[in-house]
Amino acid sequence: MRRRVDKRKKEPKPQGMEGIWAEIRRLNIFTPREIHRNTDIPRKTITDYVKRLLAGGYIEKHASFEETGRYVLVRDAGIHPPRIRPNGQPVTRDKGVENMWRSMRMLREFTPRDIMVHSTTDTVSVTEATVKSYCSMLLKAGYLRVIQKAVPGKRQPIYRFVRNTGPLPPQIQRVKQVYDPNIREVTYYPGAAR
Numbered sequence: 001m002r003r004r005v006d007k008r009k010k011e012p013k014p015q016g017m018e019g020i021w022a023e024i025r026r027l028n029i030f031t032p033r034e035i036h037r038n039t040d041i042p043r044k045t046i047t048d049y050v051k052r053l054l055a056g057g058y059i060e061k062h063a064s065f066e067e068t069g070r071y072v073l074v075r076d077a078g079i080h081p082p083r084i085r086p087n088g089q090p091v092t093r094d095k096g097v098e099n100m101w102r103s104m105r106m107l108r109e110f111t112p113r114d115i116m117v118h119s120t121t122d123t124v125s126v127t128e129a130t131v132k133s134y135c136s137m138l139l140k141a142g143y144l145r146v147i148q149k150a151v152p153g154k155r156q157p158i159y160r161f162v163r164n165t166g167p168l169p170p171q172i173q174r175v176k177q178v179y180d181p182n183i184r185e186v187t188y189y190p191g192a193a194r
Helices: 016-027 032-039 043-056 095-107 112-119 128-140
Strands: 059-061 071-073 144-148 158-161 178-180 185-188
Touching (some): 016 032, 043 059, 095 112, 095 128, 095 158
Antiparallel strands (some): 178 185
């Protein structure tokens, strides 16, 4: 039996950089107005991000720009939106979290030291303390399971990756809750029963 249209759960429209970037990739040639109409993201947010993408060389003004205000995607960086400063330079602050999440999804079973080694690059440094903290929150949120407990001073815990919700890393927010941008939900908050 089909549900009435007004009773169906509406999908939330994408938000923030993720929403803008997804729409740019979908359209390829676009105006900020089209992105606003398709996403409901505030125009200022869109215009600011478009300026950054232009400065970073991800988009260019289309040949018809003077008449239409259109831009064209010239450098597709994949599903993850480029995080760039107003001058076009990359922001590396969240790269460590992206690298940790990607490493967890690939390795499936790991120690914090494994993730540290696989997540550190020439431009991004990930410490063991950062990995332990991130793993602790993901464990609370149900993304990881301990398959071998730690023995202090002798052996690190071994985790198994058990909940893959998508390519975007869950975010640890200031209020110590876990927000998953893949499913657009808070998956753990302080005091939550697990």
